Amino acid sequence: MILYYSPGACSLADHIALEESGMKFTLAKVDLKTHKLEDGRSFYDINPKGYVPAIQFDDGQILTENIAILSFIADNYPALMAPGQNGRYRQLEKLSFISGEIHKAFAPLFKPGSTESEKAAAADKIRKRLSEIAAQVKGPYLFGEHATVADFYLFVTLLWAVKNGIDLPQPLKTLSEHVRARPTVDVALKQEGLA
Ligand SMILES: N[C@@H](CCC(=O)N[C@@H](CS)C(=O)NCC(=O)O)C(=O)O
Structure with missing residues (x-):
């Protein structure tokens, strides 16, 4: 799983929750001014809404919106529910x-x-x-x-x-x-x- 984040943005909540859950994930930093990733790709190609957080599952599917992502994490790690x-x-x-x-x-x-x-x-x-x-x-x-x-x-x-x-x-x-x-x-x- 990949978490698309920007330092100190609301995606920090998802980042903390993922750390707590022990789920395997990597981080991809998004520059919210340019909406680009560190490797130069446009973030709009990942989340057309242009904002973080977004997570990408191993099958490529993208999930956006804090409420949905945090609920997904809590459902998979009920200690956080x-x-x-x-x-x-x-x-x-x-x-x-x-x-x-x-x-x-x-x-x-x-x-x-x-x-x-x-x-x-x-x-x-x-x-x-x-x-x-x-x-x-x-x-x-x-x-x-x-x-x-x-x-x-x-x-x-x-x-x-x-x-x-x-x-x-x-x-x-x-x-x-x-x-x-x-x-x-x-x-x-x-x-x-x-x-
Ligand atoms: N409805 C979204 C809002 C997310 C949001 O506001 N993200 C901000 C950072 S805290 C952002 O990425 N802003 C940059 C932009 O909208 O281009 C959610 O709840 O996940």
């Missing part, structure tokens, strides 16, 4: 919130040319969404004692928040410290040139 009878759906609920409400809210902070007031409004929205998810943390991870793929996705958005000067509510600081302390996270960050 939320517990309980409705765990899979609770996890999808969190992944959808992280993707649609938190991740997407960062767009004005990443987009060149956003005005200061657009950036301030985005930061306010992010603070609101983070306080909503912070209120649901069972501790230290989202679902309690065990990390799930949703924690890794949230962790990446928390790195972005801190980088953009957004203070984290205490439950998210604790969650972030716990995720960061996992050996697989160190491996993934080092492989992406971030630690």
Whole structure:
């Protein structure tokens, strides 16, 4: 399997989850400015949507979208799945919130040319969404004692928040410290040139 990633992008969540799962994979770095791979190929030929993450199975099939890829990993390595009878759906609920409400809210902070007031409004929205998810943390991870793929996705958005000067509510600081302390996270960050 190949994971197409860009350093520190949302694909870091999938990278951490794959490291945790013990599944065999290799990394292919994508330059998100040129949409090219390191060997010069166009990333659009792999994912016509042009964004990471994407994984390529050994039979050549491509799977895109964080929610789908993280769910695929958790299905294959259930230790990363939320517990309980409705765990899979609770996890999808969190992944959808992280993707649609938190991740997407960062767009004005990443987009060149956003005005200061657009950036301030985005930061306010992010603070609101983070306080909503912070209120649901069972501790230290989202679902309690065990990390799930949703924690890794949230962790990446928390790195972005801190980088953009957004203070984290205490439950998210604790969650972030716990995720960061996992050996697989160190491996993934080092492989992406971030630690
Ligand atoms: N809907 C996608 C969005 C992925 C996404 O926003 N990827 C960003 C990095 S965090 C990206 O590759 N942006 C570059 C581009 O869109 O060209 C998902 O959830 O996987």
